[in-house]
Amino acid sequence: MIMNEQPILQTIDVTKIYSSGTATELHVLNEVNIQIQKGEAVCLLGASGAGKSTLLQILGTLDRPTVGDVLFAGQSLLQMNDEQLAQFRNEKMGFVFQFHHLIHEFTAIENVMLPCLLAGESRSESYEKAQYWLNHLGLAERTSHYPNQLSGGELQRAAIARSLIRNPQILLADEPTGNLDSENSKKIQNLFFELHKQLGLTLIVVTHDLEFSKMFSKIYQVKDGHLTSN
Amino acid sequence: MRVMMTSKIKLYFWLASKLLFNRKFFFGGSAPLSIFGLILGVAALIASQSVMRGFEVSLKKAMIDVTADLQIVKKGKLIDNWNEFSEKIKKIEPDVIDMAKFAYAEAVLAHQGHVAGVLVQGMNSAELSRVLNISSRLRQGRLPQTANEIAIGLGLAKKFSLKINDSVFLAVPLSTPFESQTFRRQSAEFIISGIADLGKNDWNDRLILANLNDLQKLIEIGDRYTGAFLKIKNSDLAHDTSLKISDQLGARYNVMNWFDVNRNLFEAVGLEKIVIFFVVFLIVIVAAFNISSTLYVLIRQRYKDISILKTVGLSQIAIRKLFLIQGFIVGTVGCLLGFLLGLLLCSGFMFLQQHFSLISGSVYKIDRIDVSISGIDFLIIYIAAMLACLLAAYFPAKKGASLEIVEGLRED
Numbered sequence: 001m002i003m004n005e006q007p008i009l010q011t012i013d014v015t016k017i018y019s020s021g022t023a024t025e026l027h028v029l030n031e032v033n034i035q036i037q038k039g040e041a042v043c044l045l046g047a048s049g050a051g052k053s054t055l056l057q058i059l060g061t062l063d064r065p066t067v068g069d070v071l072f073a074g075q076s077l078l079q080m081n082d083e084q085l086a087q088f089r090n091e092k093m094g095f096v097f098q099f100h101h102l103i104h105e106f107t108a109i110e111n112v113m114l115p116c117l118l119a120g121e122s123r124s125e126s127y128e129k130a131q132y133w134l135n136h137l138g139l140a141e142r143t144s145h146y147p148n149q150l151s152g153g154e155l156q157r158a159a160i161a162r163s164l165i166r167n168p169q170i171l172l173a174d175e176p177t178g179n180l181d182s183e184n185s186k187k188i189q190n191l192f193f194e195l196h197k198q199l200g201l202t203l204i205v206v207t208h209d210l211e212f213s214k215m216f217s218k219i220y221q222v223k224d225g226h227l228t229s230n
Numbered sequence: 231m232r233v234m235m236t237s238k239i240k241l242y243f244w245l246a247s248k249l250l251f252n253r254k255f256f257f258g259g260s261a262p263l264s265i266f267g268l269i270l271g272v273a274a275l276i277a278s279q280s281v282m283r284g285f286e287v288s289l290k291k292a293m294i295d296v297t298a299d300l301q302i303v304k305k306g307k308l309i310d311n312w313n314e315f316s317e318k319i320k321k322i323e324p325d326v327i328d329m330a331k332f333a334y335a336e337a338v339l340a341h342q343g344h345v346a347g348v349l350v351q352g353m354n355s356a357e358l359s360r361v362l363n364i365s366s367r368l369r370q371g372r373l374p375q376t377a378n379e380i381a382i383g384l385g386l387a388k389k390f391s392l393k394i395n396d397s398v399f400l401a402v403p404l405s406t407p408f409e410s411q412t413f414r415r416q417s418a419e420f421i422i423s424g425i426a427d428l429g430k431n432d433w434n435d436r437l438i439l440a441n442l443n444d445l446q447k448l449i450e451i452g453d454r455y456t457g458a459f460l461k462i463k464n465s466d467l468a469h470d471t472s473l474k475i476s477d478q479l480g481a482r483y484n485v486m487n488w489f490d491v492n493r494n495l496f497e498a499v500g501l502e503k504i505v506i507f508f509v510v511f512l513i514v515i516v517a518a519f520n521i522s523s524t525l526y527v528l529i530r531q532r533y534k535d536i537s538i539l540k541t542v543g544l545s546q547i548a549i550r551k552l553f554l555i556q557g558f559i560v561g562t563v564g565c566l567l568g569f570l571l572g573l574l575l576c577s578g579f580m581f582l583q584q585h586f587s588l589i590s591g592s593v594y595k596i597d598r599i600d601v602s603i604s605g606i607d608f609l610i611i612y613i614a615a616m617l618a619c620l621l622a623a624y625f626p627a628k629k630g631a632s633l634e635i636v637e638g639l640r641e642d
Contacts, residue, residue, distance in 0.1 A: 090543025
């Protein structure tokens with residue numbers, strides 16, 4: 001019972017300050033505390049520049065807070081060295097960004113199998129898994145296409161396939177539909193929740209789309225570096 | 231664990247080459263030029279080192295053909311008992327394959343009113359062909375076989391316009407037994423039986439090969455000899471062998487190996503080879519700077535991709551390896567193409583040498599160089615060029631590895 005109450009991810013007094021020289025300091029996050037339970041679907045809502053993406057990046061170990069700590073299942077992530085963090089991201093987390101961030105020189109399937117290859121899985125095993133996810137997300141015919149040969153929606157689905165291939169516990173998405181038309185946005189939003197239900201994923205999504213935010217069980221508002229729960 | 235390591239290295243090579251070789255790389259900037267610079271540097275190194283090694287080999291061959299692996303001369307005296315002497319040498323050094331006795335004399339050659347100082351080397355014709363390799367150097371005629379025949383060098387033949395069967399006079403000064411202040415002249419007529427390229431200009435201009443008996447008669451030494459030429463199993467061990475024999479024979483004998491005969495020249499060539507290596511290596515250094523700047527640009531263009539790779543689980547160390555591998559790939563491609571171009575340059579040099587007189591014999595002692603392409607030179611050049619490339623890649627790789635993930639993700 002106690003184990004179940006342990007948040008899968010939490011921040012303790014996380015503060016992020018960007019300083020340009022000695023004169024000016026920009027406080028992006030101020031003593032932010034957030035607790036996310038396993039299997040929750042959490043939305044970080046806020047205006048541009050409010051600090052929601054920075055918070056997501058800190059939660060995803062892509063950035064370090066100036067002050068504070070980030071815990072995964074009670075264990076401090078800031079104590080890990082670069083090698084351990086890289087392995088942690090590969091095993092436990094999946095990332096989707098506003099822009100697909102696929103590597104242009106790799107085909108769709110090569111992009112998707114990359115996390116498996118980096119984890120030391122064989123090429124054939126990685127290929128099989130990537131094929132499964134691309135099929136599952138409706139890209140069966142697009143496996144050998146390069147990113148410049150895919151549409152916006154397809155690119156984002158390929159990016160989602162890449163984020164899921166290692167069966168992560170947490171999926172973090174930063175404005176995943178921010179670059180798509182309304183039809184494709186809807187499809188991707190539905191896809192997120194299908195996957196959330198199917199896989200029991202913990203979902204943390206940054207958006208400023210109010211309609212999309214209504215689909216989440218928990219919504220946090222980020223404003224001037226502070227976090228409020230709706 | 232080992233399989234895991236191998237597959238990781240394979241993966242890094244795959245990633246590095248995928249990120250390196252793309253349209254932008256080949257057509258979009260300085261990359262092809264920086265590789266071309268490396269190719270030129272490596273080719274210049276290969277060509278220069280092969281020519282220098284060829285020069286050394288040609289020189290060494292010329293020495294051994296004419297003066298044998300080793301020569302022993304009794305200081306100020308003559309060798310009286312050949313059998314006893316040769317047995318002694320063979321006992322000291324079992325690696326001696328064969329020996330040939332010889333006599334030397336400074337003489338004056340006279341022909342149709344012209345004279346020149348020469349060095350006459352008298353040898354038994356059967357021994358000569360076993361120990362020396364002068365027959366392969368003959369350009370016309372044959373080595374002296376019957377009485378009063380001599381073979382001369384190309385230079386001497388040219389200087390006196392001598393042809394086969396021409397006759398010349400050789401005169402030697404002999405000291406009188408009772409008056410050391412005066413000397414008398416002893417001369418004889420000789421027929422030219424052969425003209426040889428003795429490999430070195432000094433010898434072509436001065437050395438005359440005669441029958442041992444003829445020379446013994448001319449300088450009146452009876453059945454005695456100036457010294458002996460020795461052929462040993464491995465010419466490269468001549469130095470050690472000469473020391474061993476010299477040690478055993480004592481101070482009364484002078485033992486010289488093929489290197490000692492022209493020590494100054496060989497040392498100069500060896501030094502020149504090293505100096506040329508470092509001078510030409512500067513081209514590779516410049517190319518390495520170009521490669522470094524190309525990789526900096528490449529990494530700047532790849533900020534986003536580096537961030538993606540880090541996001542999906544590549545560590546800083548792995549990113550550094552990735553870019554070092556790119557340096558390795560660029561270096562290897564540059565070296566391989568440089569090797570090919572270097573071989574082409576060597577062939578070009580050989581071709582030009584055949585048709586034009588590229589080497590001045592009076593300056594370089596030999597007028598033809600057989601380019602010698604050595605595996606060791608290739609290896610040294612490859613290691614040196616790769617070290618330069620890896621060092622050139624290290625700093626951009628370090629920069630790429632230290633990139634903050636969020637910095638790259640902001641780019642699009």
